[in-house]
Amino acid sequence: MSGLLWGIVGVLSGFGLAAIGDMVSEEVRDRLDHLPHAILRLAGRRLDPAKRVLLYEEVWLPDLAYHLRGDEARPVTRLYHGTCFALGMLASAHRSSRNLSSATSQHLGDATSQISIPVLLDASQHGHPGVHASVNGNQVLVTGESDRVTWESFDDVLLALGRLPAPELVLDITGMYFIDVYSMDAVLRFAASLSPPRQLEVRCRLRQGAHLRILLGKRSITQLSINALDVERPHR
Amino acid sequence: MVYCGAMQDLDITPKMAVVLKVFLEDPSQSRYGFELMKLTGMASGSLYPMLARLEGAGWLTRGKEDVDPRAVGRPARTHYTITGAAVGAARIQLAELSERYRPPVPGRLRPQAGPA
Numbered sequence: 001m002s003g004l005l006w007g008i009v010g011v012l013s014g015f016g017l018a019a020i021g022d023m024v025s026e027e028v029r030d031r032l033d034h035l036p037h038a039i040l041r042l043a044g045r046r047l048d049p050a051k052r053v054l055l056y057e058e059v060w061l062p063d064l065a066y067h068l069r070g071d072e073a074r075p076v077t078r079l080y081h082g083t084c085f086a087l088g089m090l091a092s093a094h095r096s097s098r099n100l101s102s103a104t105s106q107h108l109g110d111a112t113s114q115i116s117i118p119v120l121l122d123a124s125q126h127g128h129p130g131v132h133a134s135v136n137g138n139q140v141l142v143t144g145e146s147d148r149v150t151w152e153s154f155d156d157v158l159l160a161l162g163r164l165p166a167p168e169l170v171l172d173i174t175g176m177y178f179i180d181v182y183s184m185d186a187v188l189r190f191a192a193s194l195s196p197p198r199q200l201e202v203r204c205r206l207r208q209g210a211h212l213r214i215l216l217g218k219r220s221i222t223q224l225s226i227n228a229l230d231v232e233r234p235h236r
Numbered sequence: 237m238v239y240c241g242a243m244q245d246l247d248i249t250p251k252m253a254v255v256l257k258v259f260l261e262d263p264s265q266s267r268y269g270f271e272l273m274k275l276t277g278m279a280s281g282s283l284y285p286m287l288a289r290l291e292g293a294g295w296l297t298r299g300k301e302d303v304d305p306r307a308v309g310r311p312a313r314t315h316y317t318i319t320g321a322a323v324g325a326a327r328i329q330l331a332e333l334s335e336r337y338r339p340p341v342p343g344r345l346r347p348q349a350g351p352a
Contacts, residue, residue, distance in 0.1 A: 055288065058314050062301075063269045065310035088281030099289035 029075060033068075036082030039090055040064055045217070046093035051100055052214045053181055060089055131176075133157045138166030143175040143234070146183040154183050158190045161200075169194075172203040174231050179208065184215050191224035203227045243321045244293035248329045250337075251278065252286055256326045259296075259318040266299060266315035287316060295322035 044056035068082050089096075131144045131153040140161045146154040161169055171187065173179060191200040200223055202212065209228025216224075248256070254276045259267060267275075273283055290296045297319055301312040318326065 055284075058298075059269065059284070059287075062311040062313040066268075066270055066313055069308075069310055085280045088279045089284065092281040092285045095285040096288045099285050100292045 032079050033075075035079065036064060036068065036086040039083065039086035043086065043090040043093045044214075046090070046097075048097040049215060049217055050181060051097050052217075053211055055096055055100065057210065057214060131157060133160070135160070135164070138164055138168055139170040139172060140164075141172045141175060143177075145178040146176065147178060147180045151182065151186075154179075155186060158186060162190065162194070167197055168199045168201065170201045170203060173208060174203055174205050174229055175234050176208075177234055181211070181215065184208075184211055188212070188215060188219075188221065188224070192219075192221045194223040196223060199223050199225065201225045201227055203229060205229060205231055205233060207233075243295060243319065243325065245325075246289070246293050246295065246329075248326075248333055250333070251282060252290070253330055253333050254278070255283070255286060255290070256295075256318070256330060259316075260323065260326055260330070263318050263320075263323045266317045268301070268313050268315050270313075290322075291316065295319060295326070 067085055068078055131146050131150045133140050133142045206228045209226050212226050258275050296316040298314050298316055303312050305311050
């Protein structure tokens with residue numbers, strides 16, 4: 001009788017251990033799957049903030065995702081390749097940032113003197129970009145494009161928003177076709193300049209929200225809240 | 237005057253030459269980072285800073301992969317194409333580099349005939 005009891009206990013313990021083993025293995029697999037992304041995120045943090053979108057978000061992250069999807073069926077290969085790729089980026093992050101920064105700044109400096117934006121825009125036949133804003137209570141809804149041509153207009157919009165007498169301000173940029181990294185940074189600087197208890201809510205698309213968070217980095221702006229919405233990018 | 241792609245001079249290293257050679261095989265073809273890693277056998281830590289350098293110097297331009305991220309389940313990748321101005325410069329610099337590494341031609345191609 002005692003032998004039968006021990007047998008049943010043994011079988012049940014076996015099932016229990018197998019189930020726990022499965023759970024542990026799934027947990028480990030899940031955590032290891034995140035390892036390349038975690039290393040790459042670390043590499044992204046070593047980049048110059050102004051280059052983070054250009055390198056980390058637009059090049060490294062999509063390439064890592066492609067690596068991992070390609071090796072989808074083989075977890076060990078996927079982990080090995082993904083980790084090697086991410087470690088390479090971690091080791092060379094400063095160099096990438098410096099290479100793009102130094103060359104680009106000099107390159108842009110040389111090029112800027114040769115650019116005539118109105119001529120370029122006429123040649124592109126896309127018309128002239130502009131920033132358009134409408135005020136509704138404590139909200140400013142911005143549409144159009146903010147880039148080198150329209151920085152001043154975009155800054156004027158932020159200044160106008162700051163003059164609204166409401167404690168909680170809303171900047172809605174979901175309807176903007178394009179907003180460059182400098183204008184994003186202007187939004188962050190504007191939020192940081194607000195005196196508490198004034199608050200700024202930035203309503204934006206998911207991608208714009210991701211860009212803002214990358215630019216924000218480790219900074220903490222208590223006056224700022226980013227409300228990223230899953231909406232389509234408007235047509236030009 | 238419209239900006240027509242100012243390009244910086246670069247000192248081509250042997251590793252950079254390997255990457256440029258891939259672009260020169262078909263200058264109109266865009267290349268992805270992952271594809272270049274496979275074709276050149278270079279690690280990400282060597283290749284990507286080099287691509288940044290070439291892009292920053294105006295030798296490469298970048299574009300976005302034409303896919304719907306939702307459909308493929310991953311973000312669109314960035315691809316690189318060599319610029320028209322860089323094609324000529326790269327060919328000249330590769331030829332110079334090849335000349336620099338060419339082993340000297342031996343004075344005699346055959347052993348001299350001596351007494352039997």
